[in-house]
Amino acid sequence: MSRESFEQTLDCRGMSCPLPILKTKKTVNSMADGDVLRLLTTDPGSPGDVAAWAKKTGNRLLISQVESGVYTFYIKKTLLRGMV
Amino acid sequence: MSETKKVALIASRGTLDWAYPPFILGSAAAAMDMEVMIFFTFYGLPLLNKKIEAKVSPHSNPAMPMRMPFGSKEFQQIEWNIPNFISGNMPGFDTMATSLMKETFKNKGVATIEELRDLCVDCGVKFVACQMTMDVFGFTKDQFIDGVEVGGAAMFLEFAADADIQLFL
Numbered sequence: 660m661s662r663e664s665f666e667q668t669l670d671c672r673g674m675s676c677p678l679p680i681l682k683t684k685k686t687v688n689s690m691a692d693g694d695v696l697r698l699l700t701t702d703p704g705s706p707g708d709v710a711a712w713a714k715k716t717g718n719r720l721l722i723s724q725v726e727s728g729v730y731t732f733y734i735k736k737t738l739l740r741g742m743v
Numbered sequence: 744m745s746e747t748k749k750v751a752l753i754a755s756r757g758t759l760d761w762a763y764p765p766f767i768l769g770s771a772a773a774a775m776d777m778e779v780m781i782f783f784t785f786y787g788l789p790l791l792n793k794k795i796e797a798k799v800s801p802h803s804n805p806a807m808p809m810r811m812p813f814g815s816k817e818f819q820q821i822e823w824n825i826p827n828f829i830s831g832n833m834p835g836f837d838t839m840a841t842s843l844m845k846e847t848f849k850n851k852g853v854a855t856i857e858e859l860r861d862l863c864v865d866c867g868v869k870f871v872a873c874q875m876t877m878d879v880f881g882f883t884k885d886q887f888i889d890g891v892e893v894g895g896a897a898m899f900l901e902f903a904a905d906a907d908i909q910l911f912l
Contacts, residue, residue, distance in 0.1 A: 675852040677771040681862050684774035702852070715748075715775040 661722050663733040666694040672701045672729065679705050680712050683734070687718060690736045695721065698732040705730050748777040751903035753911045754787035759797040759841055759856070760804070762790050764912045766859035772908075773866030780906075781863070782899040784873035787912075788880065791872055791887040795856050798841040802830040812846040864890060871898060 669686045671679040679700045687696060698709065706723055709732050713720040721733040750772040754765035765781050772779045783791050790797070801807050809823040830836050848855070854862075863870075870891045872884070877893065884893060892898075903909045 673852045675854075677767050677774070677859075678852070678854050681770055681774050681866075684866075712775055715777075 660724060660726055663695060663721055665697040665733060666690065668697045668699070670699050672699050674700070675702055676704050676708060680708055683712065687734065687736050692736055692738040694736050696734045696736070698734060700730045701728055749906040750777050750779045751899065751906040751909045752779070752781045754781055754783045754790060755785045755912065757786040757789045757797055759799040759844060761912065762795065762797045762856045766856060766863055768910070769868045770859055770862045770866060773863065773868050779868040780871060780902045781868060782871045782873065784876050788872060788876055788882050791870060791891050793886065793888055797856060798837050799844050800837045801825065801840045802827060812843055812850050
């Protein structure tokens with residue numbers, strides 16, 4: 660399991676599509692630019708959904724991994740696109 | 744930075760199963776920074792009522808899996824083949840099927856229609872009610888949730904003409 664330091668955790672375990680994405684959006688909105696969110700889910704569709712969401716909104720998905728049925732994502736809030 | 748994507752959805756059906764797609768796609772699109780309009784017409788209009796009373800009818804959905812949301816894992820896997828003359832004639836059958844489906848959704852962590860609709864509103868999804876079908880079926884704006892606009896085909900088409908995604912649901 661890779662790790663990353665993070666400012667906030669959002670627990671979406673047990674929730675189905677599209678709730679993890681909606682809650683992620685809400686949480687990321689309240690965070691500061693450059694802050695990292697650690698997101699936990701159990702929805703098997705979430706790796707694809709979180710990656711697509713990050714790509715579309717310009718936020719950076721640093722890590723996406725799964726261990727014993729729990730998916731962990733580290734997302735860096737990124738206001739300016741193309742500044743990687 | 745690419746310009747904002749636009750999504751134009753038409754919600755034309757108001758059963759519990761068909762109530763989900765417009766609100767799921769609408770809220771997800773808004774969460775992806777897209778601009779969304781949902782045009783509610785015909786049987787989609789009741790989805791704007793303050794209280795949603797959508798039901799599902801197994802009788803008109805022959806491929807709908809009929810499983811129980813309770814009991815052991817093996818019991819929940821049993822497919823109940825209900826003959827049409829029962830599902831179509833037994834009073835309260837749709838109500839029963841509706842409560843079973845709601846229970847299943849809840850067990851699987853799926854949001855309710857009302858929750859998804861609220862999330863749409865929070866994310867700025869625009870709801871438009873079709874004026875013509877409101878008149879035909881006797882709907883008034885005050886029975887709807889706040890923030891609903893009323894419009895016609897041209898209003899939807901003007902938005903949809905520039906939209907990147909258009910879906911009739």
